[in-house]
Amino acid sequence: MAETTxxxxxxxxxxxxxxxxxxxxxxxxxxxxxxxxESHDAGKPKFYCLEMLPYPSGQLHMGHVRNYAIGDALxxxxxxxxxxxxxxxxxxxxxxxxxxxxxxxxxxxxEWTLANIAAMRKQMRRMGLSYDWETEVTxxxxxxxxWNQWLxxxxxxxxxxxxxxxxVNWCPECATVLAxxxxxxxxxxxxxxxxxxxRDLTQWFLRITQYxxxxxxxxxKLEGWPEKVRTMQRNWIGRSEGTEVTFxxxxxxxxSKVTVFTTRVxxxxxxxxxxxxxxxxxxxxxxxFDEKLAPAVEEMLAQQKAAREAGDLGAIEKHGVDTGRxxxxxxxxxxxxxxVANYILADYGTGAIMSVPAHDARxxxxxxxxxxxxxxxxxxxxxxxGLELPYLGEDEGVLIDSGAWTGESCLEAxxxxxxxxxxxxxxxxxxxxxxxDWGVSRQRYWGTPIPMVYCERGHxxxxxxxxxxxxxxxxxxxxxxxxxxxQQGGSPLGRVEGFVNTTCPVCGGPARRETDTMxxxxxxxxxxxxxxxxxxxxxxxxxxxxxxxxxIDQYIGGVEHAILHLIYSRFWxxxxxxxxxxxxxxxxxxxxxxxxxxKDGAKMSKSKGNVVSPDLMIERYGADAxxxxxxxxxxxxRDLEWQEEGVAGISRFLAKVYRLTTKYAEVAGxxxxxxxxxxxxxxxxxxxxxxxxxxxxxxxxxxTSIASIMILVNEIAANEAAMDSGEVPALAIGEVFRGxxxxxxxxxxxxxxxxxxxxxxxxxxxxTAWPAADEELARESEMEIPVQSNGKLVTVxxxxxxxxxxxxxxxxxxxxxVVARLEGKTVVKVIVVPGKLVNLVVR
RNA sequence: GCCCGGAUGGUGAAAUCGGCAGACACAGCGGACUUAAAAUCCGCAGACCGUAAAAGGUCGUGGGGGUUCAAGUCCCCCUCCGGGCACCA
Numbered sequence: 001m002a003e004t005t006x007x008x009x010x011x012x013x014x015x016x017x018x019x020x021x022x023x024x025x026x027x028x029x030x031x032x033x034x035x036x037x038e039s040h041d042a043g044k045p046k047f048y049c050l051e052m053l054p055y056p057s058g059q060l061h062m063g064h065v066r067n068y069a070i071g072d073a074l075x076x077x078x079x080x081x082x083x084x085x086x087x088x089x090x091x092x093x094x095x096x097x098x099x100x101x102x103x104x105x106x107x108x109x110x111e112w113t114l115a116n117i118a119a120m121r122k123q124m125r126r127m128g129l130s131y132d133w134e135t136e137v138t139x140x141x142x143x144x145x146x147w148n149q150w151l152x153x154x155x156x157x158x159x160x161x162x163x164x165x166x167x168v169n170w171c172p173e174c175a176t177v178l179a180x181x182x183x184x185x186x187x188x189x190x191x192x193x194x195x196x197x198x199r200d201l202t203q204w205f206l207r208i209t210q211y212x213x214x215x216x217x218x219x220x221k222l223e224g225w226p227e228k229v230r231t232m233q234r235n236w237i238g239r240s241e242g243t244e245v246t247f248x249x250x251x252x253x254x255x256s257k258v259t260v261f262t263t264r265v266x267x268x269x270x271x272x273x274x275x276x277x278x279x280x281x282x283x284x285x286x287x288x289f290d291e292k293l294a295p296a297v298e299e300m301l302a303q304q305k306a307a308r309e310a311g312d313l314g315a316i317e318k319h320g321v322d323t324g325r326x327x328x329x330x331x332x333x334x335x336x337x338x339x340v341a342n343y344i345l346a347d348y349g350t351g352a353i354m355s356v357p358a359h360d361a362r363x364x365x366x367x368x369x370x371x372x373x374x375x376x377x378x379x380x381x382x383x384x385x386g387l388e389l390p391y392l393g394e395d396e397g398v399l400i401d402s403g404a405w406t407g408e409s410c411l412e413a414x415x416x417x418x419x420x421x422x423x424x425x426x427x428x429x430x431x432x433x434x435x436x437d438w439g440v441s442r443q444r445y446w447g448t449p450i451p452m453v454y455c456e457r458g459h460x461x462x463x464x465x466x467x468x469x470x471x472x473x474x475x476x477x478x479x480x481x482x483x484x485x486x487q488q489g490g491s492p493l494g495r496v497e498g499f500v501n502t503t504c505p506v507c508g509g510p511a512r513r514e515t516d517t518m519x520x521x522x523x524x525x526x527x528x529x530x531x532x533x534x535x536x537x538x539x540x541x542x543x544x545x546x547x548x549x550x551x552i553d554q555y556i557g558g559v560e561h562a563i564l565h566l567i568y569s570r571f572w573x574x575x576x577x578x579x580x581x582x583x584x585x586x587x588x589x590x591x592x593x594x595x596x597x598x599k600d601g602a603k604m605s606k607s608k609g610n611v612v613s614p615d616l617m618i619e620r621y622g623a624d625a626x627x628x629x630x631x632x633x634x635x636x637x638r639d640l641e642w643q644e645e646g647v648a649g650i651s652r653f654l655a656k657v658y659r660l661t662t663k664y665a666e667v668a669g670x671x672x673x674x675x676x677x678x679x680x681x682x683x684x685x686x687x688x689x690x691x692x693x694x695x696x697x698x699x700x701x702x703x704t705s706i707a708s709i710m711i712l713v714n715e716i717a718a719n720e721a722a723m724d725s726g727e728v729p730a731l732a733i734g735e736v737f738r739g740x741x742x743x744x745x746x747x748x749x750x751x752x753x754x755x756x757x758x759x760x761x762x763x764x765x766x767x768t769a770w771p772a773a774d775e776e777l778a779r780e781s782e783m784e785i786p787v788q789s790n791g792k793l794v795t796v797x798x799x800x801x802x803x804x805x806x807x808x809x810x811x812x813x814x815x816x817x818v819v820a821r822l823e824g825k826t827v828v829k830v831i832v833v834p835g836k837l838v839n840l841v842v843r
Numbered sequence: 844g845c846c847c848g849g850a851u852g853g854u855g856a857a858a859u860c861g862g863c864a865g866a867c868a869c870a871g872c873g874g875a876c877u878u879a880a881a882a883u884c885c886g887c888a889g890a891c892c893g894u895a896a897a898a899g900g901u902c903g904u905g906g907g908g909g910u911u912c913a914a915g916u917c918c919c920c921c922u923c924c925g926g927g928c929a930c931c932a
Contacts, residue, residue: 227848231847235846260932363930655883788913792913796863837863
């Protein structure tokens with residue numbers, strides 16, 4: 001900032017954040033206890049305020065600044081309200097970017113990552129964020145990831161971690177497998193121009209599906225979570241109740257059967273074909289000897305592959321091939337043709353369906369294309385009257401032409417027909433999910449080593465090459481430091497002889513270590529528990545500590561984690577609860593997802609060239625103005641358009657606060673009181689306190705909190721003459737400035753600390769009590785009542801506060817503008833809403 | 844296609860329970876101070892009609908309908924924008 005030559009007025013100084021902020025930052029850095037949480041057994045009400053931990057890319061961006069400005073304001077407010085606050089920060093430090101950086105710069109991932117962490121920690125301190133650095137968690141350090149390994153072993157013991165060969169998502173760019181949650185529209189979540197391939201690999205999985213029902217039903221209780229996130233998780237879990245029905249294949253010498261999954265077993269009398277996925281085992285079996293079927297199936301699979309590569313799986317045209325075989329409908333013995341169809345998903349339900357064209361839109365379309373019969377079995381009433389097909393009729397439908405079930409309602413028939421299948425041994429009610437088990441193996445270096453070995457020779461109970469879990473005493477399995485990172489396939493750890501070759505912990509024979517590492521989402525699934533006991537070297541954390549702090553009272557982060565981190569961490573919480581480590585069912589009682597920071601109408605990104613650097617903003621306007629602008633420019637749940645002029649505006653506002661406070665610091669420092677004049681100023685002060693307090697406890701619309709503080713400051717400025725003359729007494733001045741500075745503390749901590757000291761406040765301003773709104777002082781003596789005629793404003797009358805209906809009505813009718821307006825008209829009705837308005841209904 | 848959000852001045856927004864639409868800012872314009880500029884301070888500012896200037900009037904919260912003394916807010920229909928899900932049987 002340019003130096004001005006203007007001399008300062010007596011007792012007031014120019015606001016200079018470049019001087020104030022580093023001074024306070026140094027003081028805060030020197031005092032580790034300042035933001036430290038108190039012990040879990042201090043007997044105080046607790047508040048766990050958490051922002052999502054960042055990936056240490058090396059640079060904070062505006063999204064971080066916004067996220068942390070919200071959390072920091074809340075944490076400071078809760079301290080001032082007397083809570084024991086835990087406000088920690090850490091680093092999601094494993095992951096591919098470190099390996100890419102290693103390739104590019106020839107720096108070891110650990111070195112690169114730790115340097116980035118140091119740089120970002122410095123930026124956070126520069127922002128004046130109130131983190132308790134004593135509880136810092138860095139996921140790439142052995143004291144953290146050993147507990148990933150420990151928990152993985154516990155899950156293995158419980159059968160929740162297992163190995164299987166299956167089709168997995170492979171990103172050629174990352175050169176590793178991805179979880180289903182990390183594939184978006186067939187593309188990698190980190191490389192949206194890279195198509196994910198399907199590969200058959202043996203991988204480690206976590207049995208998240210075991211908790212599918214609880215993950216779903218738990219959403220109902222998460223009232224403090226945005227409805228949007230709950231809906232997204234509900235969709236992702238994709239629970240579907242239905243019935244499995246087994247059809248025998250007609251005339252098949254080997255007794256083959258096919259089981260279909262349907263949610264509408266009531267319509268089974270209308271089934272006119274059975275449709276199988278091309279990958280279905282029965283199809284493979286038939287294709288192995290059926291020369292006509294084999295090429296058709298091959299073609300179908302090839303087409304699917306091509307469509308997937310074009311990234312356009314949804315647009316593929318539905319088509320099918322008749323296998324020439326028939327299946328027997330077990331309800332009525334009817335023979336229906338068996339087809340192979342390209343739209344049947346192999347990994348959903350049983351990979352086979354019954355096709356009921358009359359009552360399913362997609363089956364209807366398919367039947368029309370291939371001339372399959374359409375057989376109506378549901379109508380709106382028993383007479384089967386005129387409804388166009390396909391007719392779904394779930395709630396109001398009645399079965400027709402359905403044997404013993406004719407005349408039943410669809411819903412009743414579903415129950416009875418499923419029971420019938422069960423009794424007769426050809427089916428049962430069942431539930432399927434879209435959610436699949438979580439594949440956690442990654443063929444990468446920079447992650448947590450999976451604590452498993454493969455015993456080469458085998459021993460009792462373990463075949464040669466079989467899995468042997470390491471004992472707890474072998475933890476941590478350290479990630480070797482000298483590893484060559486290359487782009488060639490396979491896990492880089494597989495090329496480290498000293499790592500791979502080991503001995504079997506059971507038989508002592510030669511063994512090979514697992515060379516895959518864990519998905520980094522494992523790290524972030526439970527990091528927030530570690531904050532409660534970050535230095536524990538004998539357990540992931542002490543249960544008593546975790547039980548005191550959990551659930552997180554407020555979790556704040558971006559909505560982009562709605563079905564990744566936020567579903568994994570809910571799962572992990574339930575697992576740890578079942579392991580007896582914690583009591584809570586859910587990690588966070590309340591979740592807040594803040595809006596994006598945009599510039600020129602688009603999300604900030606390097607490719608668009610619209611990135612605004614937080615460092616630059618701090619340099620130009622200071623950290624206080626930068627973070628306060630992030631809270632002022634929009635309510636926190638909405639997108640925020642970054643306008644530098646707005647930051648300058650906040651900076652001017654803070655300069656005004658600074659000028660006024662320094663000018664009156666001496667007189668204000670003499671004490672504070674509530675009587676003897678200055679009523680107007682005190683009224684505004686207490687109205688502002690009420691408003692800001694309300695915003696904190698409710699909607700977090702800090703934009704309006706800050707606006708009301710600006711009104712207070714404008715009012716103070718308007719009272720300068722009265723303050724100078726002594727018309728406003730010193731005690732009132734003290735009250736006003738002490739209130740103002742404390743209200744500013746959650747939003748602009750640096751300048752608040754500086755001004756609090758000048759006021760002789762003593763102690764850290766954000767550890768003093770939040771000012772209390774005095775209703776008496778806040779009350780207006782007069783109120784303005786708008787007077788309307790037929791809903792249109794005529795005038796505003798002033799009456800004494802608390803006037804009753806009769807007084808307000810009389811005042812309204814006596815007003816000269818009202819009298820003029822009523823000339824020659826009849827008042828039909830007078831509506832008086834005390835304290836609000838008067839509306840005259842006239843004719 | 845289905846499910847969530849959203850649309851208010853030149854701009855960001857406010858109006859929290861159906862009760863003065865546009866608080867508070869940004870940008871703009873006019874003025875004071877200054878040799879000048881910056882900074883600061885004061886004032887103006889939804890649109891249209893009207894007036895010498897006023898006064899005054901009309902319209903106005905994406906569009907159309909409705910409920911009500913009163914609608915940005917509630918109900919019905921529609922448009923556009925953002926996000927999520929999507930061959931899920």
